[in-house]
Amino acid sequence: MQKIVINREIGGFGLSDEAIEKYAELKGIKLYKDVKALDVSLYYLVPVKEYDKLCEQASKTRDYEKLLNAEFSAENINRSDQYLVQTIELLKDKANTQSSKLKIVEIPDNVEWEIEESAGVEWVAEKHKTWS
Numbered sequence: 001m002q003k004i005v006i007n008r009e010i011g012g013f014g015l016s017d018e019a020i021e022k023y024a025e026l027k028g029i030k031l032y033k034d035v036k037a038l039d040v041s042l043y044y045l046v047p048v049k050e051y052d053k054l055c056e057q058a059s060k061t062r063d064y065e066k067l068l069n070a071e072f073s074a075e076n077i078n079r080s081d082q083y084l085v086q087t088i089e090l091l092k093d094k095a096n097t098q099s100s101k102l103k104i105v106e107i108p109d110n111v112e113w114e115i116e117e118s119a120g121v122e123w124v125a126e127k128h129k130t131w132s
Contacts, residue, residue, distance in 0.1 A: 011099025012120035019095035
């Protein structure tokens with residue numbers, strides 16, 4: 001069986017700071033945390049000062065690739081990532097944000113799947129061919 005993490009709350013997928021930090025620990029990723037206004041935490045794959053330098057360079061050169069590669073976003077994690085699943089299993093409700101309620105769905109191994117959503121509430125659907 002495949003385990004897939006989905007969000008079951010209006011608002012959209014997201015991970016708490018504790019969940020992001022646990023995921024990074026399990027995955028072996030070094031993250032650098034920067035707390036912005038309104039206590040919003042941002043995470044980078046490089047030290048914050050180095051990220052700030054990359055921002056300055058990107059604004060001059062309009063080359064944002066290095067900048068994007070230095071950012072960490074929970075939205076980019078594959079939802080069947082074993083470390084994400086493990087994080088949710090370990091932290092349970094502590095992995096949620098104010099606008100997310102995460103759930104692990106199990107489906108058969110041979111199913112090609114995708115996540116569909118409406119207003120941020122997600123479900124796992126079997127992939128089908130579609131044309132328009």
